[in-house]
Amino acid sequence: DWLRTSAWFAIALYILALGFLIFLRVEQERSRRWIAFLLRPLPERWRSRLLSLLDSFTEGLRILHSVKELVLSALLSVLVWIPSAFVIACILLSHGVRLPLFAAFQLQVIMCLAVMLPSAPGYLGTIQFITVTGLGLYGVPESTALSISFLLHFNQYVPITAVGLLCLFREGVSLKKLRRSIEKEEIPGG
Numbered sequence: 001d002w003l004r005t006s007a008w009f010a011i012a013l014y015i016l017a018l019g020f021l022i023f024l025r026v027e028q029e030r031s032r033r034w035i036a037f038l039l040r041p042l043p044e045r046w047r048s049r050l051l052s053l054l055d056s057f058t059e060g061l062r063i064l065h066s067v068k069e070l071v072l073s074a075l076l077s078v079l080v081w082i083p084s085a086f087v088i089a090c091i092l093l094s095h096g097v098r099l100p101l102f103a104a105f106q107l108q109v110i111m112c113l114a115v116m117l118p119s120a121p122g123y124l125g126t127i128q129f130i131t132v133t134g135l136g137l138y139g140v141p142e143s144t145a146l147s148i149s150f151l152l153h154f155n156q157y158v159p160i161t162a163v164g165l166l167c168l169f170r171e172g173v174s175l176k177k178l179r180r181s182i183e184k185e186e187i188p189g190g
Contacts, residue, residue: 010109025061032058084108091151099138110134111152127153 024031035054039047089104114130115123131149132142140148168178 007106021061024058028058081105081108087155088152091148091155094151095144095148097135097138097140097144097148099140103138106137107131107134122157123153127156 032051032054036047036051039050042050085101085104085108088107089099089101092099092104111127111130111134114126117126119126128146128149131152132145135145135148136142168175
C-alpha cells in the first residue's frame, strides 16, 4: 500500500514540477521575480549565482516554444526510457529476479532521482545504495541487489563515458584542454 501511495506522490510531484517548468517558460519575468524574492534571505553571492543558473535554465526552456514541440519532447523521452527500462528488466532476469516490468521503470526513476543528489564521481556508492534500497522494496536480497547495482552501473556509465571520450577525441579536444577551459570559466570565489 505504501508503495502505491509513494507512486501517487511521485506522480503528483512530477505534475507540480512540470507545472513549475511551464510557469518558468510562459511567465519568465514574473517567475524570476518570484524566485528572486524567495532567495532574498541568501547571501548576495549565492543569490546572484542561483539567479544566473535560473536564467540559463530558463533560456534552455525556449526550445519548447510550442505544444507540438513539448509533446514531441515527451514522446522522445518515453522512447529513451523504454529501452533503458528493458535493459534493467533483462539485468534483473539475468540474476534470477522475476519482477513486473513496472519494477524496472520504478527502479529507473528512483535511480534518476538519486543521481541528482551530491555524490562521489560517477555516482559510485549512490547507485549501489539506491539500487539495493529500491530492490529491497520487492524483497530482493541485498547481496543480489548489490550485484545487480554493479552491472546496472557498469552498463550505464561505461558506454556513455566511452562515447563521450570518443566524441572529444574526434573534435580534437583533450582532457587537459577541457580542464583548462573549465578552469578559465570558473567564477572567482564561486
